[in-house]
Amino acid sequence: MSREKIVELTRGHVEIMKSGELPLADDVFRIPVTNYFDPDRWESEMDLIFKRVPLVLGFTVEVPKAGDYKAMEVAGVPLILVRGRDDVIRGFVNMCSHRGAQIVDNGNGSTRSFSCPYHAWTYNLTGDLVAILDDQDFGEVDTSCMGLTPLNVEERVGIIWGSITPGVELHLDEFLAGYDELLENHGLGDCVFVGRQTLEGPNWKVAYDGYLDFYHLPILHKDTFGPDYNNKSLFDHWGPHQRVQGPDHRLLDLVNLPEEDWSQTRLVSGVWTIFPHISIASFDAGGHIFMISQLFPGSDPDTSVTHQNFLASFEPDEEQMLQIEKQMEFLRYVVAEEDYFTGNRIQKTVKTGAKSHFIFGRNEEGCQRFHRWTDALLAADNDNALLELYKNGID
Ligand code: FES
Ligand SMILES: [Fe+2]
Known part of the structure; x- marks a missing residue:
């Protein structure tokens, strides 16, 4: 059942590749830069998002x-x-x-x-x-x-969701909106936990924007993995959760391959986010490895903490473990020295008063949707409104 769902999703992407026309958001979208540092806004995000939704x-x-x-x-x-x-x-x-x-x-x-x-x-x-x-x-x-x-x-599906507030119900079915059927394909429950490293970064939304954005890959990451990607993205969503897939050679490879030969590894490629703070990406290091980034707000609006968790879909031997450790160091470098380095500097520019708004392009639908969900959750300030939002979404 779950493979069927992910094949169906990928079939849609293959059709898009054949047509050569990538879907774009209806319009550009602006948000006030104060969203990234205003203490009252941040308190509301803690109370109405992090202390209320399943994490x-x-x-x-x-x-x-x-x-x-x-x-x-x-x-x-x-x-x-x-x-x-x-x-x-x-x-x-x-x-x-x-x-x-x-x-x-x-x-x-x-x-x-x-x-x-x-x-x-x-x-x-x-x-x-x-x-x-x-x-x-x-x-x-x-x-x-x-x-x-x-x-x-x-x-x-191998993930432990929870509320950090006593007495708060999860409403996980409504919250996940069927996304767990896709995540089942990752087989996380059968993986081996092979490592964790922790990084400090900017405001949680500055940091999270980066996970939903392939527009920056060949630019900001030009000296690391960037050249292997174009700057385009395909977005899919289930409730507030999104998958970002690059329409690149990895997807093109599937165009002439019968569906039954589409490997599980290929089907789960790209970035799978779980609102409001998770990104699942994968890479090869002697076998398929997932990097699950778990992003938490820090103690103030200007900071966040990210745990990069590494789960292997196989039992690595000594040599594979060395390869994994090398890849972990590479990914620490990429996120700390490229993404969060940039994010920490954004955290300064937003307070200069130089610009009132940020703008997300039609090609940045993932970030648009993330911010629209964040706003919708802040507006849903009672239990009924929250459940209605989970059920009806924002479209
Ligand atoms: S505080 Fe735990 S036993 Fe006293
Ligand atoms: Fe990045």
Whole structure:
């Protein structure tokens, strides 16, 4: 079923290649430059986007076995993902019910239970408080309602989505709008986690614009991978999520090839974004590797943090691992020294007062759509409006 969907999508692209006419957005689109640094705007984005929509918090392959956990901070919220003995992944705020200590350090690990480093209260994998140190001295408390505070999380197609706000429902079907059927083709659940590196960058939207933009590839990246790409793009979307595909030799190769011979590797090429903060790209390093960039806002409007996660669709041997590490360093360089280098300088120009607006061309539909969704989410300031927006989209 899912291969059928992605073949259908690619068939459409092949037809476009044959016709030689790339679709373009209806018009150019302008946004105020203040969107990239205004503190009130940024606060609203935190409250109405990052603290409300499902975020990609991790991957199945990071926490494959019972007791495996991942602790991290997202938009200021410390949280834990942990797989229970029932194989279910759960999310909790990383905060002790006694006096608020973070019960585990950030990072990945495996445990039978969580013991708070402050006064050793202990929680099991389902978040229940199971022991209070010297409880005879502590006094009467009802431990049954003193577990860790749960967060809604859901695992699908090898990805762990979650809300960072207690009590907020994910509405994942509505949010994904069928996109998961396409993402199923990546086989992320069967991959091997081979590495992660973290980069600092500009405002999260300055950074994210770059992932949706192939217009800059042969220019900004002329000294690295750019020459292998043209500056054109094909955009597809499911709800707020978009796939960007270059209409280049990679796609042309398929024109004369029967559909059954279209390789899975080729079908999942390009950039797959998951709103508001993920980009999935892939490359070859002795086999198919995914680079999943997980972009989070920093502590202020001018900063962001990106985790580049690397998942291999095969078990790499020593030599392949060396190749992967080399490629990781290359991709760190490209993003840090080319994309975010440029982005950090944009972060300065937007505040000069020299220009009131940025303009996105008809060939930059991906960025247009990203900003229109961002605005629509800020306008949908209650639960019903949010669900309606998920269901009806912005078109
Ligand atoms: S804060 Fe955790 S046991 Fe006291
Ligand atoms: Fe780039």
